[in-house]
Amino acid sequence: MEWLQQLVNGISLGSIYALIALGYTMVYGIIKLINFAHGDVFMLGAFIGFFAIARWDMGFFPALLLAMLLCAIIGVIIERVAYKRLRNATRIAALITAIGVSLLIEYTVIFFRGATPEAYPQIMAETSINFLGANISTKSLLILMVTIVLMLLLQFIVHKTKIGKAMRAVSHDADAARLMGINVDNTISATFAIGSALAGAAGVIFGFYYTRIDPLMGILPGLKAFVAAVLGGIGSIPGAMVGGLVLGVVESIVNAVGYSLWRDAAAFVILIFILIVKPSGIFGKNVREKV
Amino acid sequence: MLKVNNIDVFYGNIHALKGVSLEVNEGEIVTLIGANGAGKSTLLKTLSGLLKPKSGDITYQTKQIGGKPAQSIVKSGISQVPEGRRVFANMSVEENLELGAYLRKDRDGIKKDLANVFELFPRLNERRKQQSGTLSGGEQQMLAMGRALMAKPKLLLLDEPSMGLAPLIVKQIFEIIRMVNSQGTTVLLVEQNANMALSIADRAYVIETGKIVLSGTAKELQESEKVKEAYLGGV
Numbered sequence: 001m002e003w004l005q006q007l008v009n010g011i012s013l014g015s016i017y018a019l020i021a022l023g024y025t026m027v028y029g030i031i032k033l034i035n036f037a038h039g040d041v042f043m044l045g046a047f048i049g050f051f052a053i054a055r056w057d058m059g060f061f062p063a064l065l066l067a068m069l070l071c072a073i074i075g076v077i078i079e080r081v082a083y084k085r086l087r088n089a090t091r092i093a094a095l096i097t098a099i100g101v102s103l104l105i106e107y108t109v110i111f112f113r114g115a116t117p118e119a120y121p122q123i124m125a126e127t128s129i130n131f132l133g134a135n136i137s138t139k140s141l142l143i144l145m146v147t148i149v150l151m152l153l154l155q156f157i158v159h160k161t162k163i164g165k166a167m168r169a170v171s172h173d174a175d176a177a178r179l180m181g182i183n184v185d186n187t188i189s190a191t192f193a194i195g196s197a198l199a200g201a202a203g204v205i206f207g208f209y210y211t212r213i214d215p216l217m218g219i220l221p222g223l224k225a226f227v228a229a230v231l232g233g234i235g236s237i238p239g240a241m242v243g244g245l246v247l248g249v250v251e252s253i254v255n256a257v258g259y260s261l262w263r264d265a266a267a268f269v270i271l272i273f274i275l276i277v278k279p280s281g282i283f284g285k286n287v288r289e290k291v
Numbered sequence: 292m293l294k295v296n297n298i299d300v301f302y303g304n305i306h307a308l309k310g311v312s313l314e315v316n317e318g319e320i321v322t323l324i325g326a327n328g329a330g331k332s333t334l335l336k337t338l339s340g341l342l343k344p345k346s347g348d349i350t351y352q353t354k355q356i357g358g359k360p361a362q363s364i365v366k367s368g369i370s371q372v373p374e375g376r377r378v379f380a381n382m383s384v385e386e387n388l389e390l391g392a393y394l395r396k397d398r399d400g401i402k403k404d405l406a407n408v409f410e411l412f413p414r415l416n417e418r419r420k421q422q423s424g425t426l427s428g429g430e431q432q433m434l435a436m437g438r439a440l441m442a443k444p445k446l447l448l449l450d451e452p453s454m455g456l457a458p459l460i461v462k463q464i465f466e467i468i469r470m471v472n473s474q475g476t477t478v479l480l481v482e483q484n485a486n487m488a489l490s491i492a493d494r495a496y497v498i499e500t501g502k503i504v505l506s507g508t509a510k511e512l513q514e515s516e517k518v519k520e521a522y523l524g525g526v
Contacts (some may be wrong), residue, residue, distance in 0.1 A: 162393070165382070165386060165389065165390060166390075166393070168379070168381060168382060169379050169382070169390055172379045172380065172381050172382075173377050173379065175341055175373070175377070176373060176377035176378075176379065177390075178339075178340070178341060178361035178362070179339055179341070179361060179365070179370070179371050179373060179377075179439075180365065180390045180391060180393045180394075180438070180442070181361065181362040181365035181366060181393045181394040181442065182362065182390070182393055183360075183362050
């Protein structure tokens with residue numbers, strides 16, 4: 001049952017893409033900015049997790065929480081320092097700034113610790129369980145569980161809490177939200193905090209699963225998560241989840257049929273295809289509003 | 292209750308309000324009428340804190356509110372029903388109303404006011420779980436008004452509530468404005484539909500290209516030749 005195994009691999013990989021894609025899509029939803037520094041927050045999360053586990057002897061879950069917390073703070077700082085003053089600037093100015101922030105983070109990390117990769121410490125014995133003839137590692141199950149919990153938590157925050165409702169209101173109409181008494185700046189910061197925390201979690205999970213991390217590791221997963229967000233419909237939270245999973249599974253299938261060198265290309269073929277066929281993405285809304 | 296003293300407001304490079312002064316007393320319905328682009332919405336946006344006056348001051352009760360952030364103005368008891376309703380189309384009717392009470396913490400009071408809003412607008416109760424983007428224009432106007440009332444305002448600002456609605460619905464909406472006012476909420480109503488606005492208002496101001504050109508009781512303005520000619524469709 002190699003196929004089933006590939007499917008499980010694909011879902012594990014896809015859930016990492018999905019976690020990163022959520023941050024892209026939430027930030028886009030609220031300030032219409034593709035935050036290209038998001039992949040680097042993912043990288044920082046991986047490194048924070050690494051230091052927490054390897055140097056400070058923390059377990060997986062404490063390390064995960066620490067990475068999420070610090071990444072949330074980093075995300076808010078990035079927003080306040082780099083993007084906030086560009087709220088009313090052209091979108092291309094903000095986009096270029098985002099690329100600048102991305103490079104700044106990457107090369108600051110390289111400046112301080114060099115570009116050598118780091119091996120994630122193995123904190124869990126490599127065991128696998130047999131399910132319908134497929135070997136499923138307990139690691140992938142753990143990843144899957146963590147992702148599901150985080151996504152449920154996100155759904156709860158966005159739909160049931162006050163800050164979540166404020167986020168949805170601001171993303172629909174910032175001025176109308178102001179008239180409700182919503183503090184738009186704080187709501188945008190909260191969005192960056194949540195998106196960045198998810199990217200941080202993805203970083204720790206990535207390191208834990210693939211064991212090798214380096215300062216430029218955020219570029220490709222970041223781009224692919226962006227593809228996943230577009231595939232699902234940028235701005236849509238369920239879209240980012242589904243887009244990430246689909247992308248992960250497609251990559252694993254491409255791998256499984258023997259074209260492993262084409263794995264990375266698959267994501268971008270999907271991007272081109274979706275932009276031609278349905279640019280609004282799977283869950284993209286094409287809502288017409290009554291005036 | 293509200294005193295606007297000689298404010299100048301710029302909208303980008305456009306000098307949208309030029310030395311505008313007006314006053315709203317507690318319990319009144321005051322209307323501001325004028326043509327498209329005269330500066331009516333600019334004035335309301337300034338009162339709500341979405342725009343900052345360049346000069347002049349706005350006194351509400353005893354506080355200066357000119358240039359204060361929108362949330363502190365909502366908190367002090369001024370709510371706006373914006374032009375074009377601006378309901379949160381991606382959310383349900385109920386969620387829209389909850390957002391209206393965003394700054395309030397008194398759960399019981401919110402519950403009571405929600406029941407009140409549903410009593411004023413039974414249609415909203417029928418559709419409370421429906422996505423508000425699917426409502427008709429009139430229902431969206433009701434929702435926008437209900438949402439503003441959920442903040443329990445002392446002063447309600449209404450920006451063109453009649454816009455794009457059928458005459459029968461307009462009549463209903465104005466009936467409700469009068470009702471809300473009689474329950475103790477002061478109203479500042481901005482309208483192009485001068486006829487309707489003057490029929491329910493106590494006092495009125497006429498604005499033309501950023502300046503107040505006429506003011507008086509609604510009755511006086513209804514009878515003024517100038518208003519008749521320019522806004523009430525001739526003699």
